[in-house]
Amino acid sequence: MATSRLPGMTETPGSGGAEPKGPAPFLKWVGGKRQLLPELLRRIERLETFGAYHEPFVGGGALFFELWSRGRLSGPVRLSDNNPNLIVAYEGVKHEVEPVIELLREHARRHDKEHYYATRAAQPDSLAAQAARIIYLNRTCFNGLFRENSRGEFNVPMGRYVNPRICDEANLRAVAKALREVRIEIAPFDSVLDAAAPGDLVYFDPPYHPVSATANFTAYQKGGFGEEDQRMLAGVFRTLDASGVYVLLSNSWTEFVRGLYADFALEKVSASRCVNSRADRRGAVWEVLVRNF
Numbered sequence: 001m002a003t004s005r006l007p008g009m010t011e012t013p014g015s016g017g018a019e020p021k022g023p024a025p026f027l028k029w030v031g032g033k034r035q036l037l038p039e040l041l042r043r044i045e046r047l048e049t050f051g052a053y054h055e056p057f058v059g060g061g062a063l064f065f066e067l068w069s070r071g072r073l074s075g076p077v078r079l080s081d082n083n084p085n086l087i088v089a090y091e092g093v094k095h096e097v098e099p100v101i102e103l104l105r106e107h108a109r110r111h112d113k114e115h116y117y118a119t120r121a122a123q124p125d126s127l128a129a130q131a132a133r134i135i136y137l138n139r140t141c142f143n144g145l146f147r148e149n150s151r152g153e154f155n156v157p158m159g160r161y162v163n164p165r166i167c168d169e170a171n172l173r174a175v176a177k178a179l180r181e182v183r184i185e186i187a188p189f190d191s192v193l194d195a196a197a198p199g200d201l202v203y204f205d206p207p208y209h210p211v212s213a214t215a216n217f218t219a220y221q222k223g224g225f226g227e228e229d230q231r232m233l234a235g236v237f238r239t240l241d242a243s244g245v246y247v248l249l250s251n252s253w254t255e256f257v258r259g260l261y262a263d264f265a266l267e268k269v270s271a272s273r274c275v276n277s278r279a280d281r282r283g284a285v286w287e288v289l290v291r292n293f
């Protein structure tokens with residue numbers, strides 16, 4: 001399904017339509033796709049229909065929640081990510097939303113420096129308590145940066161939010177509803193090869209290839225995501241393409257990434273990211289969208 005390279009260079013927001021009322025990401029996630037949603041939706045609108053939907057780097061799941069809200073997901077859905085803490089949060093909200101809400105209310109009541117660091121050090125046993133811990137830390141930690149050290153421990157200091165929104169009950173219930181029939185797994189991205197069938201749609205949003213040596217935000221967790229991983233991902237893209245799966249991918253607009261996908265439709269789109277702690281380095285950045293449909 002490879003198409004010829006498009007000259008397309010889009011700077012204006014797409015025709016995503018009015019904001020639907022529905023569940024939104026319940027975690028703040030580095031690389032969250034909210035700003036890019038209109039561009040992604042415009043490409044997906046090209047598909048009249050598709051089978052199952054797969055997101056192998058789900059993170060905050062911005063596109064999944066948007067597609068769900070718009071009623072675009074009529075087939076099975078599989079969301080996966082190799083970050084176990086993230087997946088625990090999804091599982092907790094999916095299966096135990098009321099206990100999670102209760103525990104988050106308690107975190108909100110007790111929120112201060114001492115409570116933050118005690119919660120960070122804690123290792124609760126139950127799924128609901130584990131999920132509430134992750135959501136609480138994510139809403140209150142510095143910059144919402146979900147970073148782990150080399151031992152896989154969450155080591156981010158407390159953020160300086162005046163009034164952080166720790167428990168958004170209505171959204172958590174809406175998320176639980178959206179996740180009811182969804183398969184959620186801790187898995188490396190290439191597991192999609194076993195899960196996807198012809199006619200399915202796969203959206204890949206990997207950790208960005210860094211635009212410069214200092215702009216490296218790929219350390220989401222131990223291990224990082226280097227050029228070898230990017231090459232392997234391009235191989236998975238190709239295999240899916242050859243077996244009739246619709247594939248859409250976003251990444252940073254770098255020569256390396258463009259080279260990996262040179263025989264597919266490449267488009268340059270703009271998105272503003274807020275992952276830099278220095279305000280003067282925030283702002284519009286260029287991203288690439290790659291697709292085979």
Ligand SMILES: C[S@@+](CC[C@H](N)C(=O)[O-])C[C@H]1O[C@@H](n2cnc3c(N)ncnc32)[C@H](O)[C@@H]1O
Nearest residue numbers: 029031032033057059060061062082188189205
């Ligand atoms: C750019 S973020 C995805 C952001 C997401 N689209 C959103 O809207 O929030 C990339 C995700 O890839 C995950 N990840 C990193 N390496 C991975 C791997 N080898 N396999 C699967 N997931 C991985 C990270 O845990 C992170 O959640």
